[in-house]
Amino acid sequence: MPTIVDKVKAVQASINEKLAQIGREANEVLVVAVTKTHPVEIIEAALRAGIRHFGENKVQEARRKLPFIREPYEGFHYIGRLQTNKINALLELEPILIHSVDSLNLAQNLNKRCEAKGRVQDILVQVNTTGEQSKSGCEPEEAIELVQQISTLPHLRVKGLMTIGLMSDDAEGTRPSFRLLKGLFEELKAKENAGYEMRWLSMGMSGDYLTAIEEGANLVRLGSVLFGERDYGGVK
Ligand SMILES: *Cc1c(COP(=O)(O)O)cnc(C)c1O
Numbered sequence: 001m002p003t004i005v006d007k008v009k010a011v012q013a014s015i016n017e018k019l020a021q022i023g024r025e026a027n028e029v030l031v032v033a034v035t036k037t038h039p040v041e042i043i044e045a046a047l048r049a050g051i052r053h054f055g056e057n058k059v060q061e062a063r064r065k066l067p068f069i070r071e072p073y074e075g076f077h078y079i080g081r082l083q084t085n086k087i088n089a090l091l092e093l094e095p096i097l098i099h100s101v102d103s104l105n106l107a108q109n110l111n112k113r114c115e116a117k118g119r120v121q122d123i124l125v126q127v128n129t130t131g132e133q134s135k136s137g138c139e140p141e142e143a144i145e146l147v148q149q150i151s152t153l154p155h156l157r158v159k160g161l162m163t164i165g166l167m168s169d170d171a172e173g174t175r176p177s178f179r180l181l182k183g184l185f186e187e188l189k190a191k192e193n194a195g196y197e198m199r200w201l202s203m204g205m206s207g208d209y210l211t212a213i214e215e216g217a218n219l220v221r222l223g224s225v226l227f228g229e230r231d232y233g234g235v236k
Contacts, residue, residue, distance in 0.1 A: 003049075004042070004045045004046055004049045004226065004227070005048075005049040005050075007049075007225065007226050007227075008046065008049040008050050008051060008226060009049075009050075011031065011222060011225055011226060012031070012050075014210065015029050015031070015209070015210075015213065015220070018210050018213050018214065019213065022213075022214060024213075028218055029213055029217065029218050029219065029220060030053060030200075030218065030219045030220075031051065031053070031220055031222055032053045032054060032055045032075075032077050032079075032202075032219060032220070032221045032222070033046045033051045033053070033054045033055070033222060033223070033226055033227075034054070034055045034056075034057070034079065034205075034221050034222060034223035034226075035054045035055070035056060035065075035223070035227070036055075036056050036057050036058065036061065036080075036223065036230065037061075037230040037231060037232060038227055038230075039065070040065050040068045040069055042227060043065065043069055043071075044069060044070060044071045046226065046227075047069075047071035047072070047073050048071060051073075051226075052073060052074040052075070053073065053074055053075040053076075053077060053096070054073065054075075054076060054077065055076070055077035055078070055079040055099075055221055056076070056077075056078065056079070056080070057078075057079050057080025057081075058080055059078075059080075059082075059083075059086040059089050059090045059093075060086075060089075062076070062078070062090070062093055063089055063092075063093065066093050074096070075095075075096030075097065076093060076094070076095050076096060077095060077096060077097050077098075077099060077221075078090055078093075078095040078097070078098045078099065078100065079099045079100060079162075079221055080100060081100060081136050082098065082100055082101070082106060082110075084106070084109045087109060087110055087113045088113055091113055091114065091117055091119060091121070095121070096122065097122050097123065097124060097159065097200070098110070098121060098122070098123045098124070099123075099124045099126060099162040099202050099221075100124075100126045100136060100162065101123045101124065101125055101126065101150065101156075102125065102126040102127075102128075102136050102137050102138045102146075103138065103146075104146060104149050104150065107123075107146075107149075107150045107153060107156060108153065110123070110155075110156060111153040111154070111155045111156050112155075114155035114156065115154070115155045119155065120154075120155050120156070120157060121155060121156055121157070122156075122157050122159045123150075123156055123157070123158060123159065124158070124159060124160050124161055124162040124200060124202055125138065125143060125146055125147050125150065125158060125160075125161055125162070126138070126161075126162045126163065126164075127139075127140055127143045127161055127162070127163050127180075127181055127184065128140070128163070129163045129165075129176075129177035129178075129180045129181050130163075130164075130165065130166050130174075130177050132166075135164060136164075137162075137163060137164070140180055140184060143161070143184050143188075144184065144187060144188060144191075147161075147188055147196055148191075148195075148196075150196070151193065151195025151196040152195060157196065157197070158195070158196035158197070159196075159197055159198075159199045159200050160185065160197075160198050160199050160200030160201055160202060160219075161181055161184060161185050161188075161198070161200075161201060161202065162200075162202035162203065163177060163178070163180075163181045163202075163203050164203075164205070165177050165178060165203065165204070165205065165208050165212070168207075169207060171207055171208040171210070171211040172211065174208050174211065175211055175214075175215060178203050178204070178208075178211060178212050178215035178216075178217065179215050181201065181203055181215075182201065182215050182216040185198055185201050185216070200218060200219045201216055201217050201218050201219065202217070202219040202220075202221065203215070203217045203219075203220070204217045204220040204221070204222075205220070205221055205222065205223070206222055206223060206224045206225035206226075209222060209225075
């Protein structure tokens with residue numbers, strides 16, 4: 001059985017091989033290990049294996065786990081749907097980046113809570129690039145304006161865009177959605193102002209991260225390729 005150390009090494013090697021192949025710099029892609037459903041011991045093992053950033057998608061679960069992590073890390077990323085009534089609890093965990101802001105209303109609420117805490121929060125705007133109704137994210141046509149509106153909120157800093165590709169085994173099938181997000185990223189970069197910065201293009205998961213990197217991702221969110229299949233214990 002490969003250990004977490006083996007898997008982290010293999011993933012890093014596959015990323016660097018892909019970067020070399022397409023003429024990008026080695027190590028310019030940040031791996032965020034997605035540790036949802038996994039216990040603190042697994043998070044610590046990943047951190048010992050060289051992971052520096054990890055992500056969770058539920059505030060309650062993150063609250064149960066983060067205070068008990070005894071290994072140092074650089075950043076906790078929040079990648080899940082965010083309900084207004086969970087914002088304060090999330091901010092207490094000091095996320096380095098919230099990937100899932102997808103409406104002006106949510107952004108305004110978040111801005112207000114950050115102001116009360118004297119905090120400036122880095123966020124990504126999540127875009128629904130697959131057209132699936134069940135997915136979070138603003139519509140691609142709204143993304144540019146939404147980023148510009150959020151950029152006027154003093155306690156939030158937009159640092160880029162995030163999307164979730166198609167849930168399929170076909171990494172090629174999701175290429176158009178990555179290309180769409182990259183297009184929006186470049187368009188926003190060209191208009192960059194003091195209120196926002198296009199630093200992170202967060203796209204690619206275990207099934208499609210190499211495709212996402214080909215399409216320009218510089219942050220990938222990886223769960224099962226590092227930790228195996230998740231066990232939700234019958235509930236999702
Ligand atoms: C669960 C999750 C991931 C990781 O999924 P894997 O397919 O296991 O790599 C990435 N991003 C988000 C938003 C997730 O919820």
